[in-house]
Amino acid sequence: MKEDFLHYLWKFKKFDTLNLKTVNEEEVTIINTGNYLELAGPDFFNAQLKIGDQKWAGNVEMHVKASDWYLHLHEKDTAYENVILHVVWEYDADIYRRNNTEIPVLVLKNYVSTETISNYKKLKSPKSWIYCEKQIAQIPVFIFKNWQERLFFDRLERKSQIIYDLLNETNQDWEAVLFCLLAKNFGLNTNGNAFLQFAKAIPFSVIRKESFELESLEALFFGTTGLLEADKEDVYFKDLKFKYYYLLHKYQIEKVYTEPLQFFKHRPDNFPTIRLAQLAGLYYQHQNLFSKIIKLKSIDSIYKLFAISASSYWQNHYQFDKESPKKTKSLSDSFIDLVVINTIVPLQFAYAKTIDESIAEDLISILNDIRPEKNSIIDKFKSFGVTSENAFETQSLLQLKSQYCDVSGCLKCAVGIELLKNN
Incomplete structure (x- = not known):
């Protein structure tokens, strides 16, 4: 079991939300799960919950084991002072704030269906290249195309970082930046x-x-x-x-x-x-x-x-x-x-952002209109039934592989989420 599965369950409410109780038998009602920011600090910010008769607003932290709270030294970190609920898979320790008040604990595995757990284990089955290699070709075209567009612009954001760095080095001289990129x-x-x-x-x-x-x-x-x-x-x-x-x-x-x-x-x-x-x-x-x-x-x-x-x-x-x-x-x-692919499109994208202009469709x-790239990654996707007709699609696949598949980011990926839902 991994924490990213707990994050997925909480974010999308993939559990029985009607009968929740803390380990101390207090009823829990989720008003708002909070914002999953993936930053330092608690996992979900600004959640709204009702625990017992009290309504709370604050943060939610998640761990596989309750004792991981101490393993990660959260008891010494002021960023965790506003945690209102500790969501865990296994309860093996009581958790206290620095002022010695106990943090309510919810054991999530008690409310997750065996089918959902089975789907997760199937998605995370041993891989030879990527976890979903036997299933990725089954994803509906509409979902996959929308995900490719998101991946493409995420990749442009990453490629733009060198452009912004060069702008700072060249006193905002776009011509000089272009020369360096070329x-x-x-x-x-x-x-x-x-x-x-x-x-x-x-x-x-x-x-x-x-x-x-x-x-x-x-x-x-x-x-x-x-x-x-x-x-x-x-x-x-x-x-x-x-x-x-x-x-x-x-x-x-x-x-x-x-x-x-x-x-x-x-x-x-x-x-x-x-x-x-x-x-x-x-x-x-x-x-x-x-x-x-x-x-x-x-x-x-x-x-x-x-x-x-x-x-x-x-x-x-x-x-x-x-x-x-x-x-x-x-x-x-x-x-x-x-x-x-590597200079003109990223440069146009970065420049359009600085003048608050939308050119997404143009890019x-x-x-x-550019032929698909040829490399081992694109060839491997093709062997699993994911073909590319142009460079827009190959750039999206390269982003998918490096930023999701290679780091086991299945539960942040539209492909993984769809497979988890439908397995």
Whole structure:
């Protein structure tokens, strides 16, 4: 038995509420179960109860065993002074407040049906991947779709945290925040942190001023990531290196190196050299990029904006000093999809919140037009009968797995609650 089951029972009143009595035989009437805030302190705040002939307003605390009150040191915590009822599964100790008055105890298992307990045990049966893997495909479409929308926006809230942090670091400069986010995105998983470090190391005011000269942007990007430190015979390499040190002196920028960039296990088109060159091309082609991105409402308009390629040098190079067959290094649709999912949609969401604008339908529409992501988590859900038609659905499933399935949050999940009700 786990406390989350007690929370579920109390929150949804999944027990016999008509004949409740404390261990001291006082009748209990629930007027209001209180607010389940999941914060530090008692489990339910501002409950309203009638115990015996007295009406109470206060908090409700829950434990599997009554003695857990002392195990958790609640008797020393003033936050628990206003507890008016102690709800437990097993009664094994009397509980007292700091002023030595006894706290009424309700043993909940006396009022829960065997069917409800059986359903809970079935839901929590041993899993190979997730608890509901044999049942999740049975959830009604209406319930599952509504839950996916909630999951999607919860995921956007989590992704927005880095945006708010960057806003504080950049003195509320949305253009600078976008540059940092795009840099991290262009670095992919392997080089994302290094790309974010280089983006933070260059004052965005310098990017603004130098964005009209592509070679200056490449010099700053390659120089800050440490790719210009070696000695090479390549003429373009030497030009970039000279310009990089010139720009450091011009703008009095402190020389900062990021963590080493990784080439190993990358396909050549994902080499950090190519991604840096493409990022430079994007900022050379589009000044005031934030004001353009924030207005985009369709995937086609996004593809059009990101229709850029690396500079001419990189058409027949993947690394400095190593010539390769000529190939236009443009951004692929699949790469742009990643940018949309990880940067554009979260940025639009966060910005809309700051100006109190609702764009929920626009964001869902954009991701509905993007192909579903391909990874082991999405494949595993598919093996259990949960298929995804677009990126909106895959993002929802990723949130479901990480924030509910992985932490056994079945009783906070619409899927788990529905299964518990219907098993």
